[in-house]
Amino acid sequence: MADTIKDVLCRSLVGLAEEDDNMVVLKADGVSPWLSGFEKVFPDRCFNLGMAELDLVSTAAGMASAGKKPWVFSTASRLVGRAYDALRTAVALPGLPVKVVTFYGGVSAGEDGAVSQILEDLSLMRSLPGMSVWVPCDGLSCGPILKEAYKSDGPAYVRLSATDMPDVYDGQSLQAEVLGAVSLRAGDGVTLCACGIMVHEALRAASILAQQDITAEVLDCRSLSPLPERAILDSVHRTGCCVVAEEHSSRGGLGEAVASMLCKNYPVSCRFVSIEGRPGQSGSPRDLLEYYGLTYQQIVGAAVEAWTMRRR
Template sequence: MADVKMIATRESYGNTLKALAAEGHDDLVVLDADLAAATKTGVFRKAHPDRHFDCGIAEANMMGVAAGLSTMGYVPFVSSFAMFAAGRAFEQIRNSVAYPHLNVKIGATHGGISVGEDGASHQCCEDFALMRSLPGMTIICPADDVEARAAVRAAYEMQGPVYLRFGRLAVPVFHDEANYHFEIGKGEQLTEGSDIAIVATGLMVNEARKAAETLAAEGIHARVINIHTIKPLDEDIILKAARECGRIVTAEEHNVIGGLGEAVCSLLSEKLPTPVRRVGVQDKFGCSGPAWDLLKEYGLDAATICKTAKEMLGR
């Protein structure tokens, strides 16, 4: 495992914006809220200073500026921490972006508990819930660098509002870029298995992969599904897993209320009732500490996924 690359998806975000601009996409502009060093849009600003706008610590106003730019034919990527992008500016996103269905892309970095030492005030575990409630909002949470770069490109190419969540923490790159295909709204099956399905998003996808390896050593064959698009949800891949596996564990770095787990439960309760257990933040606020220690403390790890799966199987 020593040669596995570790890259934070916020790095992928900044690098892809720079690459898109270099490829001649002259309508792409980037807005930030005095956080360009942290959101990694600073690399775009350095290369294209005339197309980067620092709106200051005023996310609500920044959303309005982005909405206006989109009506002039630009494709604005609005950047801030998830807590401020989704939380502080929710009303402006609702009324100025989602309601008129404008072509604004929200690049929300520092999502989840893995923000670490910044503590509860910055650890946004409610953003999926907030954004899922908005009609027409696409929500993407990539699992690694390869997927994050593909997600930014896909968001640029589609019409309409998109919420992209990126992490502060460097995570393993497990996708093979040469053979990887990203499609908004389509999940990805990573492992074969029919004993139980693990449906994960973001950094929990790699934890699900690790859990599947541990379970396999104990004779339990887990199907791992990567759901990079929270909304629209890939219903087909989840219903297929429910039919063929009979039990599902969801895993997300988000409150179990309002996120991926709840989306999966809503789907299955209506179309194919199936036992589901949700691994995630159990309706608590975060606290300050080293990121990996916090993830373990809050049960956002492979060990908790394994334990949950075995409990469901009576093992």
């Protein structure tokens, strides 16, 4: 087992803070355990603003205007749900370099239920002007994404899961182009685009499809905005069809981004594995993934459908 997302998060933040005296961390109540490693090293650069996400974002915007480089941490439902107006007007519109990291995106809040889950955060955030959006699939991929987000001039949003995910990357160097999609498995039968925990399901689906003589290329689309258009197009030109899997609403997320791009550039048969217009509910994260059909079995079925109608 490689480092957990929490380990990588704290180590990355400490490294960035050592390089830049202007870096600060602002957090809401409930996420302190994720940031304890950073706070031990830099207690005077970590600020808790309580359960006041609107103030959290507004304070970060003010600090960024004064030359600081703030990170903002809270749960996804509270930050995006309660502070979207501030994210839009105080951060995105002026293009301030505020880096937003949220936990418990998708259904990973589990038993806390629908109010604590948010299935539309990626749609909301990628619609903001100048906002880059990333979704790591494991701990190792998290580090380079955080560093890339910090280097960017504008605002950024990084969605982290509440639970540690199985390792995808094996400790070898990740591809340098963080903004691109990483090809995790080669194939010319169908393109499987996925982000976050659905990357693991896509890899499992590819193994099943291989037994049916359908070779799948699996793309880790860790950057939703900007979308890695070139990598997706190159793959789809080889395969002629595509499946997009995401732990998110079917509206406005990775699926719609890929579909819109392909419609304009290279129309092919597409299928989508996502949550169709339903709210979250209580249950273990694993049970909820199965309830909403966010599994490798659903990806296999969608891939077979897309493959039968592929562009030849």
